[in-house]
Amino acid sequence: MALAKDESHSHNNGEQEQGRRSHFLVVAYGIQGHINPARTLAHRLARIGGCTATLSVSASGHRRMFPSHGTSCGEEVSDGLISYIPFSDGKDDGSWAMDSEDRARRREANFRSLSAVVDRLAASGRPVTCMLWTLSMPVVGEVAREHGLPVAVYWIQPATVLATYYHYFHGHGELIAQHGSSSSSSTQDQVKITLPGLHPLRISDMPTFLTEEKMTQSDLSKMLFQALRELFEQIEKEKLTVLVNTFDALEDAALKAIRPYMDAFAVGPGVPLPLAALQHKDDAGEAAAQVHLFKQDEKNCMEWLDAQLERSVVYVSFGSLLAYTKRQAEEILHGLQGHGQPYLWVVRREGRAEEVDLCVREAEQADSKGMVVEWCDQQKVLSHPSVGCFVTHCGWNSTLEAVVSGVPMLAVPSWSDQPMNAYLVEEEWGMGVRAERDAEGVLTRDELASRLELLMGGGERSVEIRANAQSLKERAQEAVAKDGPLERSLQNFVSKSMQNHLDQSRK
Known part of the structure; x- marks a missing residue:
């Protein structure tokens, strides 16, 4: 991204600005x-x-x-x-x-x-x-x-999350909170609530801020929940326009x-x-580079992907905020090794514990099939023909990047809107499956390997998911x-x- 100081913007572009x-x-x-x-x-x-x-x-x-x-x-x-x-x-x-x-x-x-x-x-x-x-x-x-x-x-x-928050703050909050705070995780998977205009949703699909026990909620969750309450009050009071990061074919x-x-x-x-996904050369402006706040090794990463077979690579990234525990890092490493396909695994160095560093070094030294990077250009990775699936925390940006690239997802949600994004991926769009965490909130090696086998094994479900992913990719191209x-x-x-x-x- 070529950048320049803009100290004399009004002088250099005066005529152009007057027409705007x-x-x-x-x-x-x-x-x-x-x-x-x-x-x-x-x-x-x-x-x-x-x-x-x-x-x-x-x-x-x-x-x-x-x-x-x-x-x-x-x-x-x-x-x-x-x-x-x-x-x-x-x-x-x-x-x-x-x-x-x-x-x-x-x-x-x-x-x-x-x-x-x-x-x-x-x-x-x-x-x-x-x-x-x-x-x-x-x-x-x-x-x-x-x-x-x-x-x-x-x-x-997503618009689905927008609608869910709106109805929570307008008459359905007590019902959702009651089921969320008083139910076990197994019960939350069974209890469904129907909000106006939406398909029935499990409590476990709801944004976590709505279902967490308020007494044990983290300070960050409390702060963000209060900010959301204030936002919806402002939207209603001032009749604010809302631009939604979605498209009709995705969340009609x-x-x-x-x-x-x-x-x-x-x-x-x-x-x-x-x-590569754009239909017309005139649309090339759509391919503007993303901003990256972390160091990346793009050359080695892309060269490694170039050497892999088509649709063979498991790409794993849990976004820019999540930090791995030692056990979670070990479970992912052994799950990927057990699955046996080549993998590209993003583990940010910033805030990384020493014991996670040891796990990363083990992966780098012991497994020639995998590559571990601190950060990468995710959209370039997802659009590479060697990538077969995306193991993701289901942040909305990551989810949309998978949609526009047509890559099936293994959804491993953690907090905020991520459980609902995972619901959309699996239930409404059929372009992925959801992995379950254990009682400690960890994605285990066995769960990871079995879900990857379902996604990449070539069975009937895998073929259907890939076809749905390709269809949504085409709908995204039509949208832009x-x-x-x-x-x-x-x-x-x-x-x-x-x-x-x-x-x-x-x-």
Whole structure:
């Protein structure tokens, strides 16, 4: 991704900027799972005639995105299509604000910093006409109100999760919480609840924040749950527009279920499609590189994949947040070795315990069939013809990357929206299977090996899953095609946001 300092943006691009009417300021947390869908959305908005976009990420994430630009918190950069300006939470070390006092301080810092970003853009001749934010950052709404700007929410999880949260906060919360907190795991697999417009859902399929025992819930879960409650209150009170990171062919029922309650636009898949998957050369802009906050060894990784047989590789990655325990690392290693197929396993070095390091070294030294990497370009890996399946935690970005690449999934969900994403993969789309963890929350070697055999063994179920995966890949290509559903949805949103801006300007 070629980048340049953008200190004289308004002077160098003055004539171009004068012809643009809409300027979207997209605000995101500085973590991998928020930055990439936000960046993809900003790029797509900037490609619409009459639009430009700026992505504002917390300072800690901005520094990791652009390490060559030094440690300045205020530096603006550009990739030739959109600009990037960081905001500060007053601490800027990437840590979560757990206690209420710290959250209040950071919220105030976020408000001041984001207000300064809006003022800065206006002073440079690029006034913001609409603000957007990824999920739980209600302070963005406060900044928008302060500056008289329209604001929209970018929901970076499935529409099914959006609908589930909505109904939890509107009449179904007590029922869901009661079954979740009072039932054993085996009972949760049997109890089903039907929410308006959705298929019946098991308690074990629900987002974990809704079913965890409140007395034992972690501080992080409590904080995120409260932020979600505040978000849905804000959506209802202010009638906010919601952009959803999905597409109609993927979640038609859920989108229909939520639209009577809120103004929702399907603007996904929020991942750039691999270049090889695009139908037209004119769509090459879709293949923009993803942002990576961790060191990767792309050359060795891709050369290793090139040497493997088609659809033979098991790709294993549990995302950018999960850390392995010693036992979990050992179980995965022995499960992969027991299955016998070549594997590519992502184990981040950051925060890795010493005993997990020992397990990784064992894998590197003892097994010529496997390759362990600290990080990789996941979309390039998933689009490689040698990859046969994806063992995933089912974060929504990873799930969508598998969908657009047509790769069957072995779903190993952990928390938040992941159980519901796994439900979608297995039950609604039929493009994967779910693995069960043991009583300690560990994916065992036997469970891993048996599920991999089902996915890659060539049996009837495997053939059906692969066909479903290929079909969804084609639907994703149709969604992002020129003049297709995604482009029409974004154009409708742009028109509405500009009308809202004009209406607010007249007040």
